[in-house]
Amino acid sequence: MFSCKSYSTSSAPDRRLKSFAPLTGNACLGVRERLKWVDCSWSRKTGAGQNGQSWPSAFGQKRALGGTWRYIPGIAIHLHSRYSLKTMVRKDMNFTDELVAAFPASNPVPPVLRQTMEFLEALGCVRHYRTGGRYMTLHPEPEYNNSAITAFHVPDSADTARWTACEDPRVNERLSIFLRTGGDGSWAGLWLDDHDQQRIVHLGSGSGSDMLCVLTNSTQDLIRLLAIGYNEHCWPEEFTRTPAELREQQYADDDYPAPPRALRAYVERTLGLSVPARASDLISSTTSMDAHESSDPFWNWLKQVRND
Numbered sequence: 001m002f003s004c005k006s007y008s009t010s011s012a013p014d015r016r017l018k019s020f021a022p023l024t025g026n027a028c029l030g031v032r033e034r035l036k037w038v039d040c041s042w043s044r045k046t047g048a049g050q051n052g053q054s055w056p057s058a059f060g061q062k063r064a065l066g067g068t069w070r071y072i073p074g075i076a077i078h079l080h081s082r083y084s085l086k087t088m089v090r091k092d093m094n095f096t097d098e099l100v101a102a103f104p105a106s107n108p109v110p111p112v113l114r115q116t117m118e119f120l121e122a123l124g125c126v127r128h129y130r131t132g133g134r135y136m137t138l139h140p141e142p143e144y145n146n147s148a149i150t151a152f153h154v155p156d157s158a159d160t161a162r163w164t165a166c167e168d169p170r171v172n173e174r175l176s177i178f179l180r181t182g183g184d185g186s187w188a189g190l191w192l193d194d195h196d197q198q199r200i201v202h203l204g205s206g207s208g209s210d211m212l213c214v215l216t217n218s219t220q221d222l223i224r225l226l227a228i229g230y231n232e233h234c235w236p237e238e239f240t241r242t243p244a245e246l247r248e249q250q251y252a253d254d255d256y257p258a259p260p261r262a263l264r265a266y267v268e269r270t271l272g273l274s275v276p277a278r279a280s281d282l283i284s285s286t287t288s289m290d291a292h293e294s295s296d297p298f299w300n301w302l303k304q305v306r307n308d
Contacts, residue, residue: 095126095134099154104173107192110219112271117152119266127151135180138226138260148257149232151180155189163203165306177203179222182234184208188215188222193297201298202234204289209234212289213296220273221282227267227275229259236286239279 096117100109123140136152137144155176164172177189185205191214192198200222202215211234216222225233229243238246247256267273276282287296294300302308 094121095136095152095154096121098134099152099178102154102156103176103178103190106173107176107190107198109190110198112223113219116223116263116266116271119270120152120263123262138263139257140262143258143261145257147231147255149180149183150226150230153178153180159187160189164302171305175201182209182232184234186211186232186234188233190219191298191301194301199298202286204234206289210288210290211236211286212299212302213285213287213294214298215286216282220271223267223271224273224275225279225282227260227264228277228279229257229264230279231257233279236283239283239286242278 096114099117100114103109117136120136120138120140125138125140125144126134126136127144128134134154137148138150139145139148155178157172159177160172160175161167163177164175166172174192175189177187179188179200180186181188181202182205184207186209187203189201189203190198191201197217198219199214200216200219202209202211202213204211215233216225230238230246231243232238241249243256243259264275267275285296287294287299289299291299
């Protein structure tokens, strides 16, 4: 059986619901309709929902899940605890909103990063996998080619758990991995440090890049870094060279994407930020995952939570 009761955020019967109201409201999700909390009990046996509808399957979800849900047009959010969100998104939801909704309320996407992604999406930078799913590159047509590697992806909490080797949501929600930085399987993520400062961190694949450290100390510096024009951001030995130098020295012309000119213009003119010539102008030091010790705060935090 499936029972459903709706509450306004001010009269939500569960303290967890009230705690989410200011964190997952209209400003965060970009939804202007008045929202209601929905307390739903889902039957794993019957798979039946309100009016006989299979609620999860209506959002492309085949598993029957129980718990407390928040329902708005185009999205349903499962509240596992006061710290975490699990989202199910309709196919007609835009990519930026889907990515933003996948971040925990305790470590949300910073406004300047969301604004930049909305700009890229409006340019037509969202791509589709043949097997389903979406990602967003830094290049619109006709600049884009298949050699482009750096791309935004919707974060998956399971990826974070594999890195932290931890099941505590209070730990895992401090790290959301969302940016592919290398063809070897390297990624970058948004990390909330011990002082509640959001930083961009790098997680090398280990089979290629071994860089494991804070990449930039702010989201603004990440955007400036992306606007420089590197195809990959996982090789610290390349940070002292410009993308043009790398292209000339190591790649055939068609194997290295053109600079993201539209992104660079947006960063400089709209955001009012400077774009340096090379990554080393933004990143002064990096750390290897194989180092015996480091002063890097992310390296030390990850080693601590993993008990390495």
